[in-house]
Amino acid sequence: MSPLPSHFRSAKELIDRSNKIILIVDERLDGDTLGSTLGWYFVLTALGKSVRIWSSKEVTHLWDYIPGISKIETDFSMITTWKPDLGIVSDSSDGIFLQAIIKTKIWPLISFDHHSKNPGYANLNLIDQSAASTADVVWTFLKWANYEIPSLAAQALLTGIFTDTNIFSSSNTTSRAVEAGTHLISLGANPKTIVQRAFMNKSLASLKLWGTALERLFPDPVLGGIATALTLADFNRLTATPEDGHAISNFLNQMLSEEYDLVTVYQEQPNFLIKGSSRSRQTDVAKLVSEHYGGGGHPLAAGFTITNAKLIQVGNLWKVEKISKVD
Ligand SMILES: [Mn+2]
Structure with missing residues (x-):
């Protein structure tokens, strides 16, 4: 569903008449x-609004290069004490926390997103599944609304476009994403900083973790395609963090030869959780992972979480082994 112009008009009216706007980060912390x-x-601040940002999770140092990242607060009480007139949430598709907020009717909420699974939980839902990133949904709206995009806003939005399209190389790349990128660069965004910080700039621990992931590649008997496995012991041995393994699935999906259409990275996390990340060039991995592990996402990029499980090596393969429930 593409957002209708009437949604655009209603969103602009809401923004124009609000003075205290809270931006909410929920669900996932990624570049988009x-x-x-x-x-x-930066757009709303330039419009003279008072703006604060609240995240349901701590933001890791991985994202330090995005301008304004230090403005993000995580103290929940701020949300109720500050009393905003409007909330805006970007790129949050399930909005479990946000649905609770909506029920309390504390303030109207506008959601900008590009995920097909977004159920439309907000008061106004500007969801465009055809968009490569939420950043280009936001850019489309900002252009339509004729709001000024300061250079710091351009830098932040270009980060979303670059990270969701792998710098215009992934199959979800659209001419609109490229047009948005061109416009944002003309407004002062620096592509080099984003490319270096988002796609290179790996620590030694991170590179060693990638080395382990490459060494372990195996044919996945469950999902098909190729997979790799990283255990908690690997993370501890290399003093690596889950963020260090963040882009391995995208990288493998790009690097593997054409005979492999699907790649999955299984990563153990504390408390017997396994996080999985699947990427493909054609296979609908959102459907596939939802059938096997109850996850979801985009057709070519999906994720899942398996509880009460660990990864065990069986010959050259790695398997998910369920363990008796831990609470
Ligand atoms: Mn996105």
Whole structure:
């Protein structure tokens, strides 16, 4: 569903008449979520609004290069004490926390997103599944609304576009994403900083973790395609963090030869959780992972979480082994 112009008009009216606007980061912390949110921060600040940002999770140092990242607060009580007139959330598709907020009717909420699974939980839902990133949904709206996009906003939004399209190389790349990128660069965004910080700039621990992931590649008997496995012991041995393994699935999906259409990275996390990240060039991995592990996402990029499980090596393969329930 593409957002209708009437949604655009209603969203602009709401923004124009609000003075205290809270930007909410929920669900996932990625370049698109944070880039879209911080893009909003600088646009709304330039419009003279009072703006604060609240995240349900701590933001890791991985994202330090996005301008304005230090403005993000995580103290929940701020949300109720500050009393905003409007909330804007970007790139949050399930909005479990946000649905609770909506029920309390504390303030109207506008949601900008590009995920097909977004149920439309907000008061106004500007969801465009054809968009490569939420950042370019936001850019489309900002252009339509004729709001000024300061250079720091341009930098943040370009981060969302670059990270969700792998710098215009992934199959979801659209001419609109490229047009948005061109416009944002003309407004002062620096592509080099984003490319270096988002796609390179790996620590030694991170590179060693990638080395382990490459060494372990195996044919996945469950999902098909190729997979790799990283255990908690690997993270501890290499003093690596889950963020260090963040882009391995995208990288493998790009690098593997054409005979492999699907790649999955299984990563153990504390408390017997396994996080999975699947990427493909054609296979609908959102459907596939939802059938096997109850996850979801985009057709070519999806994720899942398996509880009460660990990864065990069986010959050259790695398997998910369920363990008796831990609470
Ligand atoms: Mn996104």
